[in-house]
Amino acid sequence: MLPALIPELIFTIPSPDDGVWDLGPVPIRGYALCIILGIVAAIWIGERRWVARGGRPGDVQDIAIWAVPFGIVGARLYHVATDWERYFGDGENPVTALYVWRGGLGIWGGVALGAVGAYLGCRAKGIRFLPMADALAPGVLVAQAIGRWGNWFNQELYGRPTDLPWGLEIDREHWPTECDYPEGSGTCTFEVGTTFHPTFLYECLWNLAAFVLVIWLERRFKLGYGRVMAVYVMAYTAGRGWIEYLRIDDVQLENVFGLRFNVWTSIVLFVAAAIYFVVSMRRHPGREESVYRDGRGPEPDAEDVTEDEPDGGTDPAEDADPQDESSDDAPAARKVSTED
Numbered sequence: 001m002l003p004a005l006i007p008e009l010i011f012t013i014p015s016p017d018d019g020v021w022d023l024g025p026v027p028i029r030g031y032a033l034c035i036i037l038g039i040v041a042a043i044w045i046g047e048r049r050w051v052a053r054g055g056r057p058g059d060v061q062d063i064a065i066w067a068v069p070f071g072i073v074g075a076r077l078y079h080v081a082t083d084w085e086r087y088f089g090d091g092e093n094p095v096t097a098l099y100v101w102r103g104g105l106g107i108w109g110g111v112a113l114g115a116v117g118a119y120l121g122c123r124a125k126g127i128r129f130l131p132m133a134d135a136l137a138p139g140v141l142v143a144q145a146i147g148r149w150g151n152w153f154n155q156e157l158y159g160r161p162t163d164l165p166w167g168l169e170i171d172r173e174h175w176p177t178e179c180d181y182p183e184g185s186g187t188c189t190f191e192v193g194t195t196f197h198p199t200f201l202y203e204c205l206w207n208l209a210a211f212v213l214v215i216w217l218e219r220r221f222k223l224g225y226g227r228v229m230a231v232y233v234m235a236y237t238a239g240r241g242w243i244e245y246l247r248i249d250d251v252q253l254e255n256v257f258g259l260r261f262n263v264w265t266s267i268v269l270f271v272a273a274a275i276y277f278v279v280s281m282r283r284h285p286g287r288e289e290s291v292y293r294d295g296r297g298p299e300p301d302a303e304d305v306t307e308d309e310p311d312g313g314t315d316p317a318e319d320a321d322p323q324d325e326s327s328d329d330a331p332a333a334r335k336v337s338t339e340d
Helices: 002-011 030-052 059-082 094-098 107-125 129-147 149-154 199-221 227-246 261-283
Strands: 020-023 026-029 305-307 337-339
Touching: 026 030, 030 059, 030 129, 030 149, 059 107, 059 129, 107 129, 129 149, 129 199, 129 227, 149 199, 199 227, 227 261
Parallel strands: none
Antiparallel strands: 020 026, 305 337
16 A cells, blocks of 8 residues: 555645745745746846847847836736636625735736837837847746746646646645536535646646747747747647646636637637738748837947958059059049948
């Protein structure tokens, strides 16, 4: 009996006893920490990619000042809009809709409104939006991978019960109360010791794999004009669809024509991104030559404007016949400046 239990004890994934640590009077929340680390990673990756595309260092950080606040607001609005009874239902306190640190950020609201913020920032700095979106997209996948660990700290967004060796332990107070388990029973009953699919981990690993795929496809096919962002959307939604299907946690839009609302969202966005990719490829093959709007790019450095060495080109004076002394209009030797 004991040997049979050892693999389960070794591989079962425990949940944190507490997702908040007090640093003096300041509470450090695991959920918020994961979100912040994800944002930092996305900015760092995006900055390196942007400079490699010919952008100025610091541009991504400037755009983040616009995109991050917009994204957080959008993510919260999406969550509240799709699960509004949790905040505005009978007996609920609407003020709790502002408690972002308790969890509840909808990725699609974050991406949508974050893109609006990024667009406004790009307009202000004279940057073309599509190259910036392409530079940021892979880093967003890494940010999502890190951010999903916040759900682990909060013991939320887990999947159905499983007896797989990597099942996730969830404290009883975090078990769902409105579900159909066992399926068809009309109840929500779990035995003591039940473990659940760690959907946060599935999505983390999927996002990291999608990051590698997007980078490879971009380099292989020299993607531009927003197609890197389109591939990001397709790669993410392809995973989010089946992962969302595994979830059993309480959500308001549990059954929309037989599927969860977020599954439908993934399907629609995947199709939209695929259409955009095909249309963009036909209209704008290749990649943008400049990532800035006309007249808004960085000025050339002084050292980029150099004088030709005597042997670096043909001197107009050399074209004149040195024996032709009768010509008063023979051009004098002069140096020619060139710009790289």
